[in-house]
Amino acid sequence: MERRNAWKVYDQTELEKLDKINETYKNCLDDGKTERECIALAVKKAEAAGYKNLKELQKEHVKLKAGDKVYAVCMDKSIALFIIGQEPLENGMNILGAHIDSPRIDVKQNPLYENEELAYLDTHYYGGIKKYQWVTLPLAIHGVIAKKDGTIVPVSIGDEEEDPVFVITDLLVHLASKQLEKKGSVVVEGEKLDLLIGSRPLEQDPSLDQEEKEAVRANVMELLKKYYDMEEEDFLSTELEIVPAGKARDCGLDRSMVLAYGQDDRVCAFTSLFAILDTPQVTRTGCCILVDKEEIGSVGATGMHSRFFENVVAELVAMTDGESELKVRRALQNSRMLSSDVSAAYDPMYADVFEKRSSAFFGKGLVFNKFTGSRGKSGSNDANAEYLAKIRGVMDDADVSYQFAELGKVDAGGGGTIAYIMANYGMEVIDSGVAVLSMHAPWEVTSKADVYEAYKGYVAFLENM
Incomplete structure (x- = not known):
């Protein structure tokens, strides 16, 4: 009809x-x-x-x-x-x-870790997603930090033009022959959807002999402390959602559609x-x-x-x-x-x-x-x-x-x-x-x-x- x-x-x-x-x-x-x-x-x-x-x-x-x-x-x-x-x-x-x-990707409650001088947030996806669609996109973090004293701190990073964005990396095609043989549902596995959030080590005090372990992770926490007055334990009472960065846009030469x-x-x-x-x-x-x-x-x-x-x-x-x-x-x-x-x-x-x-x-x-x-x-x-x-x-x-x-x-x-x-x-x-x-x-x-x-x-x- x-x-x-x-x-x-x-x-x-x-x-x-x-x-x-x-x-x-x-x-x-x-x-x-x-x-x-x-x-x-x-x-x-x-x-x-x-x-x-x-x-x-x-x-x-x-x-x-x-x-x-x-x-x-x-x-x-x-x-x-x-x-x-x-x-x-x-x-x-x-x-x-x-x-x-x-559908989105959520930050876990004990998420921050460092691996080979790269800092990541551990994640768990929410709702029905094709996991491979979420890699190599500019991503933003939205949500709240709830502190023990009752303070609620809103978080929104990645959607303003001056903001940094975040990313989930993917394997380069030159080394992906085995990956490309996998089913679409496991080309990217859930535990590999961790968010890359930093690579710069914390500046060390030259007067100290011992170098800071996991200095990149430490630097991320310094920044979170600076901007959100956040301690690492505050991750336990956060709701942080990872979503695509960017605004809703007109789609098509005729502007007849919305992409968002x-x-x-x-x-x-x-x-x-x-x-x-x-x-x-x-x-x-x-x-x-x-x-x-x-x-x-x-x-x-x-x-x-x-x-x-x-x-x-x-x-x-x-x-x-x-x-x-x-x-x-x-x-x-x-x-x-x-x-x-x-x-x-x-x-x-x-x-x-x-x-x-x-x-x-x-x-x-x-x-x-x-x-x-x-x-x-x-x-x-x-x-x-x-x-x-x-x-x-x-x-x-x-x-x-x-x-x-x-x-x-x-x-x-x-x-x-x-x-x-x-x-x-x-x-x-x-x-x-x-x-x-x-x-x-x-x-x-x-x-x-x-x-x-x-x-x-x-x-x-x-x-x-």
């Missing part, structure tokens, strides 16, 4: 809106390369749009009413934003849910955030939830499997209708959700793993996946036909370009999202998002038209479902 190419129907006004959304989106990608950075950015934008911190309102015993806008944050890595609707909360919500974690790190799933997260911030009022309570840990199973206190979202909904019920466990259950069961996660864009260079009739294409708008999972729909939500019909009507009425797709050929592989977790409450859920080329690579590609259509579709969902 052929879907329209959105580029062919835009007038000048629409193109100007498209450009504005995409410029804002690229700026957000640059400012939000980690979960903590995404949450800080979301809070800043939410407060500028009139949203209030739910914790502060609780202290003041505020009773919420239609039109009120609130947000709640979990451990600086997840956020839920709500605009209170005219209908009672127990009638359900329209929920946009996305994740803000992306972390578009899975921040392309859906930021467009969902834009949508709720640009929605002035709603009939049913609107919600945007941005969560952590999806790439490793949605586990932990900041993942979708936690009770954070359910607890916040219980607080909202208490602050609108009064405490009621039954109304909390009704609010969750009667809700409708777009599990906003990316889909695989059809790539003609690798056409053999796609089923073309059921693929997502660049420029054809917001992608709906009735089911995800792998092979026999394992781990999938598999949305109801009645819900799909309702969504089709809303999107058509709002003139949103959209398409329905699968991730790839039935036996080629697969993937999952947070959809099945929220469906456990009995609510209607479907996966929707933006098609991505080179998904999970250090640099991913999206269509600007699809970014814009996702934003339009999310606004229509909040207002009209």
Whole structure:
């Protein structure tokens, strides 16, 4: 079934809106390369749009009413934003849910070592990556140092023009005959993804007879002490993420695409955030939830499997209708959700793993996946036909370009999202998002038209479902 190419129907006004959304989106990608950075950015934008911190309102015993806008944050890595609707909360919500974690490489807790006068940080990769894609790239370090006295020191090195960058080295091709015979999954092994961070020894005091052992490592610690007041033991309580260095860029001579790190799933997260911030009022309570840990199973206190979202909904019920466990259950069961996660864009260079009739294409708008999972729909939500019909009507009425797709050929592989977790409450859920080329690579590609259509579709969902 052929879907329209959105580029062919835009007038000048629409193109100007498209450009504005995409410029804002690229700026957000640059400012939000980690979960903590995404949450800080979301809070800043939410407060500028009139949203209030739910914790502060609780202290003041505020009773919420239609039109009120609130947000709640979990451990600086997840956020839920709500605009209170005219209908009672127990009638359900329209929920946009996305994740803000992306595949990357993490620094271990005892990482710093020296080998043959080169200093390295020991690492552990996070999420599904092709390890060979991460070597010889300019890399940056983002994160925090948490000290015993409670001080939190933010770290961001490698993304400003004057910053140094870091690298994971690879074997030169002249000596790589055996390496090149290996499977792609082991061409570069996980324990060889250590980050090269220094080669200059600490300057020695000429008055001392004994030379400093591991002087390069010592010099790195001197610099960390100088710039971050950091002791080596402080590595034990750090969260340092290694990500590609560089800003989001226009891609293509026609500037029709975005090339950037972390578009899975921040392309859906930021467009969902834009949508709720640009929605002035709603009939049913609107919600945007941005969560952590999806790439490793949605586990932990900041993942979708936690009770954070359910607890916040219980607080909202208490602050609108009064405490009621039954109304909390009704609010969750009667809700409708777009599990906003990316889909695989059809790539003609690798056409053999796609089923073309059921693929997502660049420029054809917001992608709906009735089911995800792998092979026999394992781990999938598999949305109801009645819900799909309702969504089709809303999107058509709002003139949103959209398409329905699968991730790839039935036996080629697969993937999952947070959809099945929220469906456990009995609510209607479907996966929707933006098609991505080179998904999970250090640099991913999206269509600007699809970014814009996702934003339009999310606004229509909040207002009209």
